[in-house]
Amino acid sequence: MTPYDATFLQGSGPQRSGLHAPAPLIDGFGRTVTYLRVSVTDRCDLRCVYCMAEHMTFLPKKDLLTLEELDRVASAFITLGVRKLRLTGGEPLVRKGIMNLIGGLSRHLASGALDELTLTTNGTRLEAFAAPLAAAGVRRINVSMDTRRPDLFRKLTRGGDLAAVMAGLKAARAEGMAVKINAVALASDNARELPELIAWAHGEGMDITLIETMPLGEIEADRTDQYLSLRQVRTELESFWTLEDLPLSTGGPARYVRVAETGGRLGFITPLSHNFCESCNRVRLTCTGVLHTCLGQEDERDLRAVLRAGASDADLVAAIRRAVDAKPQGHDFQIARSASPAVARHMSTTGG
Template sequence: MTQLIDPFARAISYLRVSVTDRCDFRCTYCMSENMTFLPKADLLSLEELDRLCTTFIRMGVQKLRITGGEPLVRKGILTFFEAMSRHLGTGALKELTLTTNGSQLTKFAEPLAALGIKRINVSLDTLDPAKFAQITRWGRLPQVLDGIAAAKAAGLRVKINAVALKGFNEDELFSLTDWCAANDHDLTFIEVMPMGDDMGSATRLDQYWPLKDLRARLAERFALTDLTEQTGGPARYVRLAETGQKIGFITPLTHNFCESCNRVRLTCTGELYMCLGQEDMADLRAPLRANPEDAGLEQAIRAAIARKPKGHDFDYSRQKVAGKIGGQMTRHMSHTGG
């Protein structure tokens, strides 16, 4: 079957799939404290998600990342990972992985590793229990740290994702870096993205910490060497000479990483977002349910990829605290799965 190619000659080989909009945390930059979640009837079944992902894999997707919400709170989620692992067995899928808040890893780390998952991303913005409770609203840091330890014990490679928040975790830059070095975890810092219903607030705009400033602070203590490697994601990496660890920077606001974008995002309701920073999406649930044969679904996927834009439109400089906000996505991060 012909590989999926977008209008800018980029091969689409990476699919991020949100399997649920629900989460056991309420991280302030991701969702509201009193979220209204989708009715369960609106969600794709695990069997439908299997069919969709299998179709994408048949059309050339080689990397599948499972996200949420928190993917591990979806009932029966291990059966979905089992289903996807068959594509690892055939070689059609090169990598199956997930992004998690870590809360359920003590339960799931070993079975995930047994299914062929090699590495995971864990979202962790602070090592301070009080601040962790503040930023996640409902989370408990010891539960997450135990989960990370369980993942490491199961043989999973753990990468820590930390959202850079000015005035919140600035003072933990070196403690987070040192902790990751001591535990042999890679670390990626992410600029807070302008998404959700509070992103135009004075508080959110004040929390924007450009990663060029964070990197400059790191360079005061460490010798940084730029790495040329590409992992299929938007991060740019450096190596710290003193510790040997790899640090990533995801900078949607200060650096446009779209020129090599090879990914699309599927929501738990079957909406395909061709770009995280654009509102345009394609409904794949309708063609999925309209016919048990995949021809119509494949046609809908190709039509969607033909609309993939050249780049996103995140821009804090055009935002205002009141009134219409430019460059802001109104949907929550939990809706598209990051």
């Protein structure tokens, strides 16, 4: 541990005069962690069929990190070299006081310690939050939206209102935010609609990323029926579009192409048909303070316990370093009727 590690919360970042930046967070396989995803709540105002059970039991408030604890852990990571911070859920915009957290974290943008503060949202509350998010320095957001058909949207989300999401998209773009659509590819529901969804997003000036369904958490539905390999989707798209591979990285797991005919960017997140572990630079903090260094493994480090035991800044840094050093080499997701979920925790708890 460097001398700077123990004093990181006393200033705004490594630029403080007379202090050296701490050693970067490098795992046991030589990958540098520069990206932290933080779930601020396990709650959501939708019940997407591939993500949650219809009748979820949510965590009691006492189990969740407070806004101050979330800020403290995120700030520790930023000082240790994290340059991108994404807030997720559940649905982050349902967390009471969320703008206080975002406004506080924006100090790291102002100091130059953080390159990007962003979030992933379902868009239902985005119309009301777009202006304050932009004012806090959020320049780019991801919106989860699997279809443009109102009836199918209601089915997939168990009652969601697509009009509210569309209003949120309009408000975010009016504030100058770049918007990327995230769509889970579902064999039984939106597979035929994907080309239309891609063309629509590109026509609106938005990137779009397709995601394979992942075996996380016990839900009523059998994901085997919904799994659609994005290798297959890409092959079908290439039968009528020209896809040009791009050397683009936004710090996430997507591989990008440009669609020549639309001029837009299209991403593929393929945890099953082609994992992305070799370049993984991210870790995830749950809303309960558990740090997961791999999405598809049951690894965990309880930072809430560290915090609530009266940890010093040096104790917190040491716990983070131990967790990152033990980051697994990769995951091994499987989609099969005989296979249990890769991990028992739900995506809404893990943090996107």
